[in-house]
Amino acid sequence: MASTLDAPLSTDSLPAAALSTDALPPAALPAAPLSTDALPTPAPAKGGRFARLPMLAGRSFIPLGLFARLPLAMLTVGALTLATAVTGSYAVGGAVAGAVGIGSALGAPVLGASADRLGQRPVLLFTAILNAVAVVALIIAAYLIPSGSAPGTIVPALVIAFVAGVSCPQVGSLARVRWMALTSRGGTKTDATDLDTALSYESTADELTFVLGPALVGILASLIAPWLPLALAAALTITLVPAFAVHPTHHAVVRTPARTSAASELETQRRASMPVAQRVRTFAAVALPVLAMACMGTFFGSTQASLSSFSASFATSELMGLLYAVMGLSSAAAALSVAYWPRRFTLNARWIACAALMAGFASLLLLPSTALPMVLVLLVLGLPVGPLMVTVFAVGGLVAPAGKLGTVMTALASGIIAGHALGSSVAGQLAQNFGYSTAFLVPVCAATALFLLGTAAAVVLRQRGKKPVQAA
Numbered sequence: 001m002a003s004t005l006d007a008p009l010s011t012d013s014l015p016a017a018a019l020s021t022d023a024l025p026p027a028a029l030p031a032a033p034l035s036t037d038a039l040p041t042p043a044p045a046k047g048g049r050f051a052r053l054p055m056l057a058g059r060s061f062i063p064l065g066l067f068a069r070l071p072l073a074m075l076t077v078g079a080l081t082l083a084t085a086v087t088g089s090y091a092v093g094g095a096v097a098g099a100v101g102i103g104s105a106l107g108a109p110v111l112g113a114s115a116d117r118l119g120q121r122p123v124l125l126f127t128a129i130l131n132a133v134a135v136v137a138l139i140i141a142a143y144l145i146p147s148g149s150a151p152g153t154i155v156p157a158l159v160i161a162f163v164a165g166v167s168c169p170q171v172g173s174l175a176r177v178r179w180m181a182l183t184s185r186g187g188t189k190t191d192a193t194d195l196d197t198a199l200s201y202e203s204t205a206d207e208l209t210f211v212l213g214p215a216l217v218g219i220l221a222s223l224i225a226p227w228l229p230l231a232l233a234a235a236l237t238i239t240l241v242p243a244f245a246v247h248p249t250h251h252a253v254v255r256t257p258a259r260t261s262a263a264s265e266l267e268t269q270r271r272a273s274m275p276v277a278q279r280v281r282t283f284a285a286v287a288l289p290v291l292a293m294a295c296m297g298t299f300f301g302s303t304q305a306s307l308s309s310f311s312a313s314f315a316t317s318e319l320m321g322l323l324y325a326v327m328g329l330s331s332a333a334a335a336l337s338v339a340y341w342p343r344r345f346t347l348n349a350r351w352i353a354c355a356a357l358m359a360g361f362a363s364l365l366l367l368p369s370t371a372l373p374m375v376l377v378l379l380v381l382g383l384p385v386g387p388l389m390v391t392v393f394a395v396g397g398l399v400a401p402a403g404k405l406g407t408v409m410t411a412l413a414s415g416i417i418a419g420h421a422l423g424s425s426v427a428g429q430l431a432q433n434f435g436y437s438t439a440f441l442v443p444v445c446a447a448t449a450l451f452l453l454g455t456a457a458a459v460v461l462r463q464r465g466k467k468p469v470q471a472a
Contacts, residue, residue: 017073080094096138
């Protein structure tokens with residue numbers, strides 16, 4: 001991985017909004033070269049900072065980017081619900097959902113790297129078709145699993161679930177790449193806060209879809225049929241993802257040209273001549289945000305598993321979805337507010353402050369024993385979560401090597417998925433054996449790890465930069 005982190009950074013091409021980190025990494029480019037011929041220069045917009053986003057990307061881009069990512073939020077829960085309902089086994093349902101999650105975690109960086117090299121449009125069109133076919137095949141395979149059968153009989157369903165996860169179109173991550181490209185175009189009419197505004201919106205969109213997706217699965221599966229949520233996900237994928245793929249904003253991100261043998265040899269020689277300490281810092285600059293997103297996913301997964309056990313202690317485990325939605329909604333609202341935060345509040349400072357608040361508020365999860373106090377805790381706990389996601393994605397964009405922005409953005413998303421699976425597993429085991437109070441220690445530890453990673457990232461970025469760069 002270190003071999004992808006050594007390309008030089010040209011900070012002249014960065015939008016001013018992206019320069020709010022404590023120190024710019026001098027060895028990474030945030031985005032591929034930009035082609036702006038297909039996109040008009042935005043005029044000043046009335047109605048606030050968020051009113052500028054349609055001016056930058058076009059009015060259709062925002063609803064397309066929002067709903068085209070909904071199938072990803074429905075897939076894991078939909079697979080779990082369908083497999084469990086058909087077989088009557090939570091173990092089979094968990095295995096199928098786990099195969100989807102593992103596939104998505106492994107496939108996301110591969111799709112991101114492919115988008116960097118081939119362009120977003122062909123990759124998204126290919127994955128839209130493959131994923132829709134795989135999801136339909138998963139529905140069929142689930143109904144072919146014999147009830148109470150041996151573990152070996154579910155292998156076909158697991159393989160298909162894995163393919164469905166691998167082929168999930170990474171709409172959210174690639175939308176962030178487009179926003180970073182659009183806000184880097186420069187010019188006198190480019191607002192320095194556009195990138196913060198766009199990333200705030202993107203994190204809010206993620207939160208809303210990951211609250212709406214599971215809720216939609218639950219409603220459709222319980223009221224109509226357990227296969228319907230996955231069928232709807234396939235329909236949304238085959239219609240909305242291609243529309244997102246061909247949207248004119250894809251022209252803003254130019255694909256990375258294939259490296260010639262001579263260039264590869266020169267790059268190898270350059271890396272070999274670099275001091276070991278510099279190579280370590282370059283690697284750490286990208287690894288730290290990815291690890292942070294893995295911790296964020298662990299926080300989400302462990303909170304869900306712990307809340308399920310908490311809900312079952314006085315009502316039913318299904319109440320977990322409503323409780324978790326409270327945190328998701330406050331997190332989404334707080335993410336929108338980042339667009340209005342002072343520019344002098346740098347990215348590293350935001351990361352450390354939000355993670356510290358998150359760790360402190362997470363410890364409050366140990367206190368409630370009834371629903372109402374837990375609602376209040378979750379409402380407060382969500383406030384630093386959204387801004388922290390915005391911040392880590394922004395840092396990831398800054399440290400991404402030249403031509404590797406899609407790879408890094410999808411790696412960040414992959415970290416969330418992998419961490420979610422880990423958090424759910426660990427907290428679920430603790431809740432089963434020791435109760436929900438012990439399980440709530442997992443999100444506390446995950447939030448504390450985010451604080452430590454933020455501190456380490458501040459040190460690494462300071463060492464790689466000459467001096468802290470403040471926003472104008």
